[in-house]
Amino acid sequence: MSFDATQLFAYAPMLILIGMGCLILLAETFAQGASRAGLAWLGIAGCVGALIAIVAGWAGAAEPTTHFQGMLVVDRMALFLDGTFVAAALLTLLFAPPYLREQGFEFGEFYAMVLFATAGMVMVIHATHLVSLLIGIETMSLAAYVLTGCWRRSLRSAEGAIKYFLMGAFATGFLVYGMAMVYGTTGGELSYAGIASKVPQATKSPLFYLGEYFILVALGFKVAAVPFHMWAPDAYEGAPTPVTGFMAAGVKAAAFGAIVRLLGSAFASPLLVFDFTGWASVLAVLAAATMTLGNLAAIRQDNVKRLLAYSSISHAGYLLIGVVASGLGVASAKPAVLFYLASYTFTTLGAFGVVAWIGNRSDERLYVDDWAGVGTARPAVALAMTLFLLSLGGVPPTGGFFGKFYLFRAAMESPQLHWLVVVAVVNSMVSVYYYLRVVVSMYFRDSTRALAPTEGATMRLGLLLTAIAVVLLGIFPGTVVEWAGSIALK
C-alpha cells in the first residue's frame, strides 16, 4: 500500500490547528501554575499559521481535488470558509483571555478546545462523505458543548451546556439514522458523488426521502433553524460571552457550509429539489418561519445577549433563502451565501465581543438599560457596537448590508422566491428596530452607574480588527464576492 504523503499539504490548516491544540494541552498539563496568558498566544500563533497555510493553498485549489478515497475535497469554497473559521477562532482567542481572567476561569484547555472546534469546522467543510461529515460535526460540537459548560461557577452555563448537549446528541441521532437509511436505499453509498449517482433508483423507496430529511433535520439543529432552535437562546445566553460569539458565528457557518455542499452535490438531483416535497419548498417555508420567529422573539428581549441570540436565529433564516435559491439554479446564490457567512461572522463576533467587554465579574450589564451612557463614557467602543448592530440590521455602508443585498438579489432571480424576499425585507426592517434600541440606550440615555468594563489590550485589538473587517466588507464587497465566486460553481 503506497500512501501519497504530499496530499497532506492540502490539509495543512487542519493539521496545524490540531497540532497546536495538542501542544496547548501538553503545555497546560506540564506547566502547572505558570502564566496561562502564554497559552492564548500559542493558540493565536496556530491560527495565524493556519491562515498563512490557507493563503498558500489558495492558488492550488482552483480545481477541486478529492483525497483519501473521496472522503475530503479541497476547493475554493472550502478554503474561503476555512479562512472565515480560523479568523473567528483568532478573534475569539483575542476576546477570551481578559474575559476569562476577569471571571476567574482562565485555563489552557479553553484555548485548546477553541482550536479543536475550529479543526472540526474545517473537517465539516471539506467533507464529501457522510462519515467524514459526521466525525467533523461531532468534533466541532463536542468542543462547543465543553466551551459552553466550562464556566463552572455559573449555573446558567451548566444549564445552557446540558440543553445544548442533549439537543445536539439528539441531532446526531437523526444524522446517523438518516445516514443509515441513505446507505441502505442507495445500495451502500455514503460519498456525496456516490449518493448523487444512485438517486434515480433510490427514490423508489420512501426511506431515502426520510433519510435525506433526517440528515437535513440534524443540520437544521446545528444552524438553529426554526423548529429546531429551542436550545439556542439558553445555550447562547449561558455560554461565556466570547464562546457565544464563536458558536453563533463559527458553528453556524460550518453547518451552513455543510448544507450548501450536501445539497449542491449529493441531493442536487431535480428529483429531490422541486415539487411540493422537494427540499427547496420545505426549506423556503423554514426560512420564512425562522426569520419571522427569530425576529419576533428578539423584539421582546431586554437582555442583549438573548437579543443577539434570537437575532442569530433570524440570520439563519436569511441564509436559508440563499440555500433555496442555489437549489433553484441561481448561480450567484452560492457566492452570496458565502459572503453573507463571512460578513455575519465578523459582525456577530464583534457584537458579542463588546458584550464581553462591557461587564465585569460582579456586574455583567447584560440588559439594554445597563448600556445607557456608554456613548459618552467610551465613544470608540460605542461606535464599534453601533457599527456591528447596523451591520446586523443590514444598514449601508456595512458588510451586513451587502450580505443581504447579494442574497436578496440572487433570490429575486427566481420568480418562485419573490414572496420570500418580501418576507425577508420586512423582517430586516423590523430587526433594525431592536438593534437600534441598544444604540439609543448607548447614546441618548444617561448612565445609571459607573462603567467598569473588562479591559484588556487583546480585547481592544480584537474589537478594532472586527470593526475594520466589517467596514472593509462594506467598502470592497465586490472583491470578496469575487473570491467567493471563484468557488467552483460546478
Next chain:
Amino acid sequence: MILGGVGFAFALTAAAKYLGPSRPSAAKDYPYECGSDVIGSPRARFEVKFYQVAIVFLVFDIETAFLYPWALKYRALSCLGQVDLQTRVCTGGVSFFGLGEILVFMGILIVALAYVWRKRAVGWE
C-alpha cells in the same frame, strides 16, 4: 422452532420463579448480609470523579477496539506487494504505512493519556 425457543425461555423463567424455594425474610431483605447496620441514605451523592473514571475508561476502551484489526492486518499494511498466504512473507518492498497510521492515532491519544494522568495525579486528593 422460534416458538419452541421462545417457549423454552419462558418456561425457564417461570420455572425459576415458581419452582425455586422462596422463603423471604426480613434478614434477607437487609442490604448487608454480614449484618452491618445501614448508615445514612443510599441516595448519597457520589463524587464526580467516579464518572470521570468511567468516561475515560469508556473512551480508551473504544480505542483498544481499533487495535484488534490493526494488529491482524499489520503485515499486509506494511507490505507494498502481496503477502503470501502460506508463508506469510511479503513479496515486494516494505512501507511504514501501517506503522505510521497507528502512530498518528496513538500519538494523539497519548496526548489525552498524558493530560488525564497529570491532571489526575494533581487533583485526586
Next chain:
Amino acid sequence: MSAGGATTVDMVVFGVLATLTTFFALFTITRRNPVTAVMSLVATFFCLAGIYASLSAHFLAVIQVLVYAGAIMVLFIFVIMILNREEVAPFSLRPLRVLGVLAGVYLLVKIIDVVTVGLPEAVPGAAPDGFGTVAAIGDVLFRDFLYPFESISVLLLVAIVGGVVVSRSHQKEVAAVEAHDYRHQIEELAHHDYPGEPPAPAAPEGYH
C-alpha cells in the same frame, strides 16, 4: 450464515445461544432487583456476541463484549449503584405500557410475516466469504477509511479532555476569584485611603 450454508452444528449452536439470549433478556425485564437485571443484561450481551461470532461477524462480537458488555455496562452499573432506590415513579408509565405492548405486538406480527413470507424484495445476495471478520474490517478501516480512522482520534481526545474539564471541581475557580477580589480591595484601599478623597458612591446592585 456462512456462505456454505448452515450445517447442523451451526443450527444447534444458534439454537442454544438464541434460547439463552431470550432467556436472559426476559430475566432482565422481569427481575425487580436492578443489579440482577443488569447482570442478566450483561449475559444477554455475551450471548449476542456468541451469535455474532457464529455468523462470522467476529469484529462485531469483539466490540459487543468490549464496548457493550464491558464499558457501557460499567456505566449502567454505576448509575444503578448511585441511584440505588426502589420504585422510581416520577410519572405514571401506564399509558406508555399500553403503547409498548402495541408496539411489541406489531413487531412480532412483522417478524412472523417476514420469516414465513419472506421480504417483499429480493434480499441482497449472500455476503462474500470473510465478510465481517476482523481482517475484512481491518482492510476497510485502514485503507478506505483511513481519514475517518485518524480523525476519530481527535474526536476521542476532545471527548476525554472535555469530560475532565466539565466534571472537575470548581474550587480552584472560586479561589482564583477570591484572590482577584482580595487584590482588588487592596488596590481600592491604596487608591482611596487618603484624606480629602470623597468616598466613591456605592454602585447600585443590578436588578437581574
